[in-house]
Amino acid sequence: EQDLLLDKAFGSTDDQVSKEYVRNFKRTSVDSIDWAGDKLLIACSRDQTLRLWDPERGEKERSWSGEWMCVQSDPNNPFVAAAVSWSGKFRVFDTRSSTSHVCDVDLKKTSSAMKEFLCMSWSPDSKNICLGNRNDQLYMLNMASGLKLGASKHLQCEINQICWAPDGDSLWLAAGGSPGKLHIFPTPSLQADMATSVVAHQHAAVCLAADPTGKYIACGGGDCLATLWDPRHRVCVGSFGYATQAVTTLSFNHTGNLLAWGTAGPGTSGGERNLTIVGTNTGSLYWQDTTSAPVQNVKWHPSQNVLAYTVSAAQLPEDNGR
CATH class of the missing domain: 2.130.10.10 (YVTN repeat-like/Quinoprotein amine dehydrogenase)
Incomplete structure (x- = not known):
């Protein structure tokens, strides 16, 4: 039922999806x-x-x-x-x-x-x-x-990001290198002999996000893919190929039905100038809107379908005062 409502909202020509700048916020790197x-x-x-x-x-x-x-x-x-x-x-x-x-x-x-x-x-x-x-x-x-x-x-690998599994029993780590791996440690002990590793991406595993309902963990990779994982069985259950550069930031909405991402890299280069939102259950591309600079951070509201995101200040046009 929620997926049908999302299909209707994003597919409508009415103003059910809107965006605005955070007013009065001085331009700075976030x-x-x-x-x-x-x-x-x-x-x-x-x-x-x-x-x-x-x-x-x-x-x-x-x-x-x-x-x-x-x-x-x-x-x-x-x-x-x-x-x-x-x-x-x-x-x-x-x-x-x-x-x-x-x-x-x-x-x-x-x-x-x-x-x-x-x-x-x-x-x-x-x-x-x-x-x-x-x-x-x-x-x-x-x-x-x-x-x-x-x-x-x-660790003998580059730590890009960490997140807890929704049940709190394990810590997931996105690691650099090729192929990009996910290392999963028991918590809070972090015991190496009880850890597991899985190949997640052709290139580096860059970012992670946990679905608050416990169904998925998402991983963004240097191979331009966002992958969905079953945190209990530790297997990949889906992937999205709508990016053309490394996925560097991810966030689930409060119901776990929506996944947003951005592709801003460090420094003054890299990243697509758009914001992407997909349906985790439907596989649909709901939103890929042009932004003034590559998206550096995304975060859904904890109880509403409101998404906050920031863009790379280093790549904003000089005449963009926001």
């Missing part, structure tokens, strides 16, 4: 976004600011200074979020206050290797957060009773 209820958390390491933005009012509600690379809301509490910086700062904070923190630590004081973080993923039960850095190290942080460093692992 590293990470997530929804905090109906508001957006926007991490911008270049101008060293993490913002909570109200899209309806078109204004910043509050901000936190720091070179934050990744931000994610607590899966079970829209008023709590975690952020990690390139330099190793880690913070869990109340988004309703600029000064209230659950924890605020410098991870480098625990280990000098705990820095240059690139990815973060919060477990579905909110008890653990896993971090990955440029040196291909994984760190498990236990959040159940304060903050405690759990398992850690150095």
Whole structure:
């Protein structure tokens, strides 16, 4: 029934699908976004600011200074979020206050290797957060009773992105190299002898997203494909070939029926200037709209069919002030 409604919405000539810019947001490079209820958390390491933005009012509600690379809301509490910086700062904070923190630590004081973080993923039960850095190290942080460093692992492959399986029993890792592989570790132990690996793409596995209903995990690859995986049986159950460059960011909507992606690469080159939305159950291409620059981040609202996305600031036309 939901798929029929989506077919009708995207196939209609009426204005059932619309888009607009986030008003009054200054042009800057965005590293990470997530929804905090109906508001957006926007991490911008270049101008060293993490913002909570109200899209309806078109204004910043509050901000936190720091070179934050990744931000994610607590899966079970829209008023709590975690952020990690390139330099190793880690913070869990109340988004309703600029000064209230659950924890605020410098991870480098625990280990000098705990820095240059690139990815973060919060477990579905909110008890653990896993971090990955440029040196291909994984760190498990236990959040159940304060903050405690759990398992850690150095990998012999490039870590591009991580995400938890919807049941919370495993951590999926998208790895670089050819072919592109998915490495799946038991959690929270990250035991190597219980891990499995599957070939996911002809070239690097670049990005991951978990369907909130538990049906799929999606992986974007350097071979221009987005693939769907059964997280329980760890087999590929579908793929989409609507991209012509590497798929670098993915997100499912709250019902798992829609998958959005973008293809912006690092730096000032690469990526298609469009936003793509497909039906996970129907295989249909619902939306591939032209954008002013390649799409760098996508994130669906946790309970509505509202998609937030950012484009590469480095590739925006000079006369585009937004």
